[in-house]
Amino acid sequence: MNQASTFPRETPLPDLCAGNRSRRWLNRAAQGCFAAIGIGQLLFLTFILAFYYPTTLRGDWAEWNRKPLIDGFREGDFTGNLFFAAHVILAAVITAGGLMQLVPAIRNRVPTFHRWNGRIYMMTAATLAVGGLWLVWGRGTYVTVVGAVGISANALAILAFAGLSWRSSRARRFVQHRRWALRLFAVVSAVWFMRVGYMAWAIAAGGAGIGKSMDGPFDFFIAFGNSLVPLAITEAYIQAQARQHELACYGVAALLVICVLVIAVGSVGAWLMMWSPYL
Ligand code: HEM
DSSP: OOTTOOOOTTSOOOOTTOSSHHHHHHHHHHHHHHHHHHHHHHHHHHHIIIIIHHHHHHTOGGGGGGSOOSSSOOTTOHHHHHHHHHHHHHHHHHHHHHHHHHOHHHHHHOHHHHHHHHHHHHHHHHHHHHHHHIIIIISOOOSOHHHHHHHHHHHHHHHHHHHHHHHHHHTTOHHHHHHHHHHHHHHHTHHHHHHHHHHHHHHHHTTTTOOTTSOSHHHHHHHHHHHHHHHHHHHHHHHHHHHOOHHHHHHHHHHHHHHHHHHHHHHHHIIIIIIGGGO
16 A cells, blocks of 8 residues: 555545554554543543633633642733633633544544644644743743743644644645644643643652652653653554554554553543642
8 A cells, every 4th residue: 555645535544554463452552542532631621611711701810820820810911811811712622623633433424524623723733832832932931941942842843743734634645644633633732641641640659750840850851751752652653553563563552551541540630630629
């Protein structure tokens, strides 16, 4: 199969890993991992909708600060507060949009929805990235410079991958488009993964390496790891599917099972400690 070949719009993408046992394991592990991501991101979405939407839409912006934030609402800073408001409103749009984009049944049965949702997803991703850069460097919302550089690198990766995903889709190179879209999803999910990663690590390692001012070794690792770890795992999955090497398929399947455990522990932790106490 020529990987660069193009497909008519309605044709589902080929299942590159169907057919033998290692590939079936890889597919099952990937489905399990997407399910764990789906549940974890639904918890994040629930928190955004239940906490930020009512406070923001009511105009009760000082309420944001009931939750520990770096800046949140600042008296007299209309522009900064407006950017924050737009950011949290769009955070729900992108989280919901990304999850719907990954469901194969929606992709294959309702291609028009997939295309429109994809356009909205890419535009929202770019807006969040640019707005986030302004919050960090314009408003000065950061605790450490390493953290600020890490999240800025994430914003640049979002912009680059959104562009590459859009370009390959325009050129109808759907195999490449699927790969860029998966990479985009990985970096867009970085902010969620950072929260889940903190919680999983805090539970597993008792908070070792987490500094009081977010300046410990783990803080510096996660500042870049929030993008690089999901991206590396996504890449391993893409390559295992493309090469169809038995050992690689088993190896990546095992890696994805570990991811399911980390995501499950981290998501429950994030819900219990970071999100539900403020609802
Ligand atoms: C693309 C997906 C993104 C989502 C879903 C997202 C989501 C959120 C949410 C929910 C908050 C509220 C804080 C909280 O309750 O935890 C927030 C705050 C913030 N975000 Fe994002 N964000 C994204 C991307 C970015 C990017 C790329 C940057 C920076 C370049 C960024 C910078 C910020 C900053 C500076 C704050 C304020 C934090 C504070 O005051 O404590 N975000 N984001």
